[in-house]
Every structure is written in structure tokens, then in C-alpha cells.
Amino acid sequence: MADKQRAMSEAVNIVDAKGGGERRLADQVYEKILTAIIQGDFPAGEKLPTEMVLCARFGVSRPVLRQALKQLKSDELIVSRQGSGSFVKRKPDGVVLNFSPVGSISDIQRTFEFRAAIESEAAALAAQRHSLEDLKRIKEALADLERCVKTGEVGAGADEAFHMAVCAASGNHYFENARSSMKSQIVLAMTLNRQLSLASPETRLLKVQEEHEQIYEAIRSGNPQAAYKAMRDHIESARRRVFDGVELGGSSDRQM
Template structure:
């Protein structure tokens, strides 16, 4: 798409927003912003791949504060309707047509998740390796903060976001922009994984959380000790265990979707 075409598409999306919404006033502001954007996405006014206006522009259009807009965008991300790309903004998900959705084509989604994990197994162990060599005090503190947040937070969607923040902080600590960009490439597939995970049984959730924290901590300790081999091995082991967990979860979902007990 040319720059002129992209600009025209953004102007069209902004025009649609201006026509579709009224300034949010005294009721639940975040819900009103969410509902208006969800309607535009569901109707196709904001089509697949469309870039949403900036947070500042959304604040102006809806006459609300930035925290209200951020709350609505967070909910849209959790519902799989939009994806956010670092430094680029928020975009309508490739599979968001029809508004908030439940589990669609679970077998295909499971395959997508497993492919994303396969890709991550090929890059993230090396990112951990170089993070152990190159990290400074600031990078190590960022990894530690994400690790602590994962252990502290009780809300499952928040933990999933912190999980990704932990992995991204390691990619950034490697001091090679390609590792962080590689995670951006599969950002949408990770969002699919969040949607898929939301449909899982709550049974065993605490056990899974404890296991994931222990795996994360092993990665952190390798990086803290500046032991690249240990960091690489811990990351690979974590991703392999994740693949086992995803497969088991996916099989549970497929069984339920197909009507099994």
C-alpha cells in the first residue's frame, strides 16, 4: 500500500469514528469507548489490518482521558479484536470480523500456537544466551521486575501480559534489535494463544502458574549469573514445556468442542 493510500485509509477510519460515536459522558466511559470501537470493527468500518487512530486522537474523538482509552484498548486486545505493535500502534486483528468472539477454528488456532512456539524455540534460547553476556544492571532489573510481577499478580490476563513482558525484556537485554523484532512478528499469534487459553478449564491453573514461574526464575538466574549456557538451556526447557502444556490444553479444548466428556 502506498503512503498516500495508507493516509487515505487512516482518514477514512477516523471519519468513520467521528460519525459512529458520541462523546462519552456520565456512564461507564471505558465500556462506551470499547463498544463503539467493537461495533466499528464488527461492521467492517475498521477492516482487518486497519491501524486505529493514536491514543491522543481517540481521546479527542471520544472526549475522554487517556486512561479510559487505554482501558478500552486493553479489553479489545484481550478479546482478540486488536493487536498492538511496539512503536507502530494498534491494528484490527486479522480475524476480528464479527466483533468479540469465542474460540474460532480451535484446531487451526492450536496449530498456529504450536508453530509460534516452534519459532520461539529457534530464537529465544539464543536471546537468553546473549542477554546473559550483555545485560547490564538496568536490563537485569527489568527482567527481575517482570518475574516478580508474574508471581505477584492474581488476575490471569494480567499474568499473561507480564509473561510476554518477561520474554521481551530478555530479548531487549540481548542488545540485538532483531530478537525483539522477531517477537513482534508473532505478536498476533501470541494474542491467539491468549484467546485460546481463556477457554481452558481452571483446573490446574495454580500448578501451571507455579511451574511457569519456576521456569522463568531458572532463566533469570542464568542471566543474573552471566552464565550463557545455563540461560540458553533454561529458556529452551521452558519453551519445550510450554509446547507440552499447549498441546495438552488444546486437546482438552478440541475434545470439548467436539462434544466429548
């Protein structure tokens, strides 16, 4: 029985290791295709090479390539057309590569997914449980963010303070703990997003600030549904804003 259990455990470990390896390879291919799109090797509106060609180009299997393509679709960088293949939907701003450490973009996108799940619930609870002191803390962070918009500062620290204040107002310290465990990744993502916003028209930063204000007002008014939606919309919009750029057909996507 012990031998059988040990064999089963080893088999699980092999599968997990293989799966983890495939995910890491898929992340690498994801970033290579993203880089090719940004650099114009795969132009916006054009069809991507076939899977066979892409597999040969990047030296990976089809399952690995398909994981990468799935993430690119999720990030609205490519779109599939039945019977025609995959097409480039948008070309992100080239500064994405300048501001992002090599190998970090896929992790940044996963950070946004984590935050959307955790912080939306925290905002809903904050709307129900906040104290006057909690509201004051959130309002102060909001004012600091407003100052950063006016002075042209990146403001990642103020952004982080705002979101941590919302988690604290939930009355459940596990939200703060979960978020704190990923602080370095979260601040990196925030810094990237706000740097990209500074390099864009002022309307983009104003839109981000408007989203923060909507979160605050929903919490202040005690509306958990509105707070949940405002936070989730804000974080998902932040994820999409990382890849602002030229849409298929040449239209601008700056107001997402």
C-alpha cells in the first residue's frame, strides 16, 4: 500500500512539474508574440502565422502555443475568426516593453486577475462595515491621488494606499494579508499602469481618477453591489489599459 501511494504521489508530482513547465513556456511565447506585435512583425489587423509556423518559430509544442494564444485572446490582443485563424486586434504602445521588466508581463496580468477577485469582495464588505475613520483614510488617499494627477507624479504609492485603505475598511484582515503578500507585484503593475497613463493624453489619468472616486462614493453610500462593481470594473479596466493601442481598423482605444 505504501509503495502504491508513493508511486501515485510521484506521478502527481511529475504531472504538476510538467504542467508548470508548460505554463512557463507559454508565458515566454506569450511575451514573444506580444513583442512581435508591438515591434510590427505581426501588424494590427493582419493574420497571425499558422500554428505550425509559430511552433517552429518559437520551438514549442502546439499545446504550449495554444495556452499562449488563449492568454493573448483574454487580453484582447488577438481575435479568432472561425475558419480563418487568429488576427491581431491591437498594437499596444511600445512603452510597455520599456517600463516592464523582461518576463514580467504575464505575471502582471495575473496580478490583476487576483486583485479583481479579492478587492471587489473587500469593497463590497467595506460598503457595509466601514467606520468614519475608514472613510477618512480612503478619502485622504483619494485626495493624494488627485494631487498626483495635477502634478504629473506617477503616484503608485498613493494608489496602493487607496486600495489598502479599502481592504482595511472591509473589517477582515485576511484581505489585507492576502494583498500584502503580493505587494511587490501589485506595486509593479500599478507603476507600469500609471507610467503608461502619464505617457498618454491627460484624459486617461482623469478616467482612472474617476474610477477611484466611484469606488469611494459607493462605499460611502453603503452600497455593496455598486462598490463591488466599481472596484471590479476599475481593476479590469486597469488590466486592459496595459495594452492600450491601435485597434483593428485603426481606431483609438485610449478611453477603455
